[in-house]
Amino acid sequence: MTHIITSLCLRDRGCIEVCPVECIIPGLPLEKHPWMYIDPDTCIDCGACIPECPFAAIFPEDEVPAVYTAKGGEYISKVGLTGRFEGINHNGTHLVLDTVKQLTAGEVVNLRDDIQPNYDFFKSGPGYGAKDQDKGI
Numbered sequence: 001m002t003h004i005i006t007s008l009c010l011r012d013r014g015c016i017e018v019c020p021v022e023c024i025i026p027g028l029p030l031e032k033h034p035w036m037y038i039d040p041d042t043c044i045d046c047g048a049c050i051p052e053c054p055f056a057a058i059f060p061e062d063e064v065p066a067v068y069t070a071k072g073g074e075y076i077s078k079v080g081l082t083g084r085f086e087g088i089n090h091n092g093t094h095l096v097l098d099t100v101k102q103l104t105a106g107e108v109v110n111l112r113d114d115i116q117p118n119y120d121f122f123k124s125g126p127g128y129g130a131k132d133q134d135k136g137i
C-alpha cells in the first residue's frame, strides 16, 4: 500500500520534513500538479506525515474517502479550478495557488479521484525530477 495526498493539500510542506524515506515530492509545474505527491514504491506507510498536515489531506490509500463531506471553509486544489488561495507555509514562505475552490459546509467531494494523479505523477509525470525546479512553494 501507500499513503496518498489528496486535493485538500495546500502545499504547507510540513509532511515533507518528517518523511523518513523522503518520498514526498512537491508537484510542479503548479498548474499541472498542484499538490504534493507520495512515491508509492518508496512509502513505508509509517503514518508520520498524517499529523503534520494542517489540512488533514493525507490518508492511507485504502482510507481515502469516496464521500468527503466538507466542514465548510476548506479548500480543494485541482487542475481546472480557478479560485485563489494565499497563505504562509510551514517554512514561512508566502504562497499563492490559482487552482483552488473553497468548499461550503455539507458539500461532498470524492477524494478517491485524487489517487490516480499520485501514481501518474511518478509513472508519466515529473516524479523526483520536480525537485530540481523546487523553489520552496
Ligand code: SF4
Binding pocket: 005, 008, 009, 010, 011, 012, 013, 014, 015, 016, 035, 036, 052, 053, 054, 055, 056, 057, 058
Ligand atoms: S502537510 Fe498537508 S498541506 Fe502540507 S504539503 Fe503535506 S499534504 Fe500538503
Ligand code: SF4
Binding pocket: 003, 018, 019, 020, 021, 022, 023, 024, 038, 042, 043, 044, 045, 046, 047, 048, 049, 050
Ligand atoms: S507514510 Fe511515512 S513513508 Fe509514507 S509518505 Fe508518510 S511519512 Fe513518508
